[in-house]
Amino acid sequence: NETVSKNFIEQIIEKDLSEGHCETVHTRFPPEPNGYLHIGHAKSILLNYGLAKKYGGKFNLRFDDTNPTKERNEFVESIKEDVKWLGVDWEDRLFFASNYFDQMYEAAVKLIKKGKAYVSDLNAEEIRQYRGTLTEPGKEDPYSKRTIEENLELFEGMKNGEFEDGSKVLRARIDMKSSNINMRDPIIYRVARMNHHNTGDKWCIYPMYDFAHPIEDAIEGITHSICTLEFEDHRPLYDWVVTELGYKNGENDTPKQIEFAKLYLTNVVTGKRYIKKLVEDGIVDGWDDPRLVSIAALRRRGFTPESIQKFVELCGISKANSSADYAMLEYCIREDLKMKKPRMMAVLNPIKVVIDNYEEGKVEYLPVVNNMENEELGSREVPFTRELYIDRDDFMENPPKKYFRMYPGNEVRLMNAYFVKCESIEKDENGEIKVIHCTYDPESKGGNSPDGRKVKGTIQWVSAEYGKKVQVRLYENIVNEELGVYNEDGSLNVNPNSLTVLESIVEPALMEAKPYDSFQFVRQGYFCVDSKDSKEGQPVFNRIVSLKSSFKL
Numbered sequence: 001n002e003t004v005s006k007n008f009i010e011q012i013i014e015k016d017l018s019e020g021h022c023e024t025v026h027t028r029f030p031p032e033p034n035g036y037l038h039i040g041h042a043k044s045i046l047l048n049y050g051l052a053k054k055y056g057g058k059f060n061l062r063f064d065d066t067n068p069t070k071e072r073n074e075f076v077e078s079i080k081e082d083v084k085w086l087g088v089d090w091e092d093r094l095f096f097a098s099n100y101f102d103q104m105y106e107a108a109v110k111l112i113k114k115g116k117a118y119v120s121d122l123n124a125e126e127i128r129q130y131r132g133t134l135t136e137p138g139k140e141d142p143y144s145k146r147t148i149e150e151n152l153e154l155f156e157g158m159k160n161g162e163f164e165d166g167s168k169v170l171r172a173r174i175d176m177k178s179s180n181i182n183m184r185d186p187i188i189y190r191v192a193r194m195n196h197h198n199t200g201d202k203w204c205i206y207p208m209y210d211f212a213h214p215i216e217d218a219i220e221g222i223t224h225s226i227c228t229l230e231f232e233d234h235r236p237l238y239d240w241v242v243t244e245l246g247y248k249n250g251e252n253d254t255p256k257q258i259e260f261a262k263l264y265l266t267n268v269v270t271g272k273r274y275i276k277k278l279v280e281d282g283i284v285d286g287w288d289d290p291r292l293v294s295i296a297a298l299r300r301r302g303f304t305p306e307s308i309q310k311f312v313e314l315c316g317i318s319k320a321n322s323s324a325d326y327a328m329l330e331y332c333i334r335e336d337l338k339m340k341k342p343r344m345m346a347v348l349n350p351i352k353v354v355i356d357n358y359e360e361g362k363v364e365y366l367p368v369v370n371n372m373e374n375e376e377l378g379s380r381e382v383p384f385t386r387e388l389y390i391d392r393d394d395f396m397e398n399p400p401k402k403y404f405r406m407y408p409g410n411e412v413r414l415m416n417a418y419f420v421k422c423e424s425i426e427k428d429e430n431g432e433i434k435v436i437h438c439t440y441d442p443e444s445k446g447g448n449s450p451d452g453r454k455v456k457g458t459i460q461w462v463s464a465e466y467g468k469k470v471q472v473r474l475y476e477n478i479v480n481e482e483l484g485v486y487n488e489d490g491s492l493n494v495n496p497n498s499l500t501v502l503e504s505i506v507e508p509a510l511m512e513a514k515p516y517d518s519f520q521f522v523r524q525g526y527f528c529v530d531s532k533d534s535k536e537g538q539p540v541f542n543r544i545v546s547l548k549s550s551f552k553l
C-alpha cells in the first residue's frame with residue numbers, strides 16, 4: 001500500500017510518449033573510463049536502466065572516451081564488471097564514443113559549411129578573455145570572419161597535423177552576447193596530440209564534450225539523455241548541436257537532455273583526487289578498500305546489488321541537491337541480509353572459559369537453527385566442549401547495575417547450549433583475567449532449565465578445541481565526522497580509528513566460507529569474506545555493518 005508517485009523524469013517521458021515526441025524510450029549510461037564507479041554512478045546507472053525497463057525501451061552502456069588523457073582500458077573493464085554486478089544488462093548495446101570520431105568530424109565540417117563554425121587562432125587565455133563574464137558580454141573573435149572555404153581548409157589542416165597543439169581551435173558560431181556563457185562561440189574541436197586507448201594515434205584533433213555528447217546520443221537514437229545538474233546551463237548548447245545537425249526538429253523533439261541532482265553521501269568521500277591520495281598515503285589498500293564507496297569497495301565490503309538498488313530507490317530522484325545518510329545505506333544492507341543469511345557464533349575478542357564440571361575430552365554436537373526468522377536456511381551442529389571462548393565484553397569482574405552478562409556468581413545462558421555460572425577467575429601476573437571458571441547445569445541443555453529458572457543474559461561462545469582463529473576487521477568512517485570531511489587547507493580529516501583488526505575465534509563451519517560469502521555473527525553484525533586477503537581455508541572477515549541502527553525509515 002505504498003503510494004507510487006511518478007518522479008519528474010517519468011512525467012516528462014510519459015508526456016513525450018503520449019504527445020508523440022518519441023515512439024519508445026532509449027536511455028544510456030555514459031561513463032568516462034577514467035576511474036572506478038562509485039555509489040553516485042550507481043544511481044545514474046539504475047535510473048537510466050530502470051526507465052528503459054519500465055517503458056519497454058532500450059538501454060545503452062556507452063564509454064564516453066573522447067578525452068584520452070586519463071582514459072584507460074583497465075577502467076573500461078572495471079566499469080563493465082560493476083555495471084553488470086548491479087544487475088544491469090546492456091545486451092548487445094555496448095558503445096564507444098571514440099568509434100564516432102569520423103562522424104563527429106563530418107558533423108563539424110557540416111557546421112562549417114553552414115557557416116556555423118570557424119577556426120580561431122586565439123589561444124586558451126585569449127579565448128577566455130574574449131568570452132567575457134556573467135556581467136560583461138563577450139567580444140567577437142577576430143578570426144570569426146574567415147570564409148567557409150578558409151575554414152574548411154584550416155580544419156582539414158588541423159586534422160592532418162599541420163598545426164601545433166593548442167594553436168588552433170574550431171568554434172561554434174552562436175552568440176557572443178548570449179547571457180549564457182556556454183553559448184558564446186564554444187570550442188568544439190581542439191588540436192592535441194594524444195594517444196587514445198581505442199583509436200591510437202589516428203587523431204590529433206579531439207571534440208569537446210559539449211559537441212561530442214549530443215552527437216553520441218543522436219547517433220544511438222537516445223531519446224532522453226539524463227545527466228546531472230551541473231549540465232543544466234549546457235542544455236541550450238546540446239539543443240543547438242542536435243538541431244543544427246538536423247537530428248532534432250523542434251524543441252519538444254528528442255533527443256532531449258534532462259538533469260537531476262547528484263547523489264551525495266554525508267561525510268563520505270567520493271572525489272577521485274582524495275581517494276587517490278588515501279591510496280598513495282597507504283591509508284587504504286586500493287580503490288576497493290572496504291571503507292570506500294566505489295562499487296568495487298561496496299562489493300568487497302559485502303553490500304549486495306539489491307541493497308544498493310533499494311538505497312537508490314529510497315533516495316529518490318530530484319532536481320534539488322541534497323545529501324543522503326550513510327546510515328540509510330546500512331539500513332538497506334541489513335534489511336537485505338536479515339532473512340537471507342545464517343546466524344553464526346563468533347567471538348571477536350576471545351577470553352577463555354573452563355566449565356569445571358564438564359567432562360574433559362567430551363564433545364557434544366548441539367543443533368542450532370541457522371536463522372530463526374527463516375526456516376528454509378535449515379540448521380547445523382555446533383561442537384560444545386569443556387573449554388570455550390566467550391567475548392571479553394561479555395564478562396565483568398565488578399559489573400555495574402543492570403549488567404546481565406557474565407560476572408562472578410552470576411548465571412547466564414550460553415546461546416543454544418547450557419546455563420553456566422561463573423565460579424572464579426584466574427589472572428596473570430599483570431592482573432589480567434586469563435581464564436574464567438564456570439559450572440554448568442546439565443539439565444539446561446538447549447538453553448532452558450526444566451525448573452523454570454530464568455537467566456537474563458544470553459551470550460555466544462565457540463569451542464576452544466574446535467573453533468578457528470581468523471582475522472576480523474571492523475570499520476569506521478574514514479573521515480573524522482566530528483571535524484567534518486575537509487580541513488581548511490582542503491585536506492581530509494582522516495579518522496585514525498577507521499580500521500580495527502582483531503584475532504577472533506569462529507565456529508568451525510565458517511572455515512568453508514568463500515570470498516563474498518556473508519553471514520550474521522550473532523550480536524555483532526553482518527560480515528563478509530574478504531575477496532583480496534582471504535586464502536583457501538583461511539577466510540578474513542570484514543564487518544559490513546553492525547546490528548544496531550540509529551536509522552529509522
Ligand code: ATP
Pocket residue numbers: 029030031032033035039040041043044226227228261262263264270271272
Ligand atoms: P566523478 O568525477 O565522481 O567520477 P563524473 O561526472 O566524472 O563523476 P562520469 O564518468 O563523467 O563521472 O559520469 C558518468 C555518469 O554518471 C554521468 O551521467 C554523471 O552525470 C553520472 N554521475 C556522476 N556522479 C554522480 C552522482 N554523484 N550522482 C548521480 N549521478 C552521477
Ligand code: MG
Pocket residue numbers: 031032034035
Ligand atoms: Mg568519472
Ligand code: MG
Pocket residue numbers: 032
Ligand atoms: Mg565527468
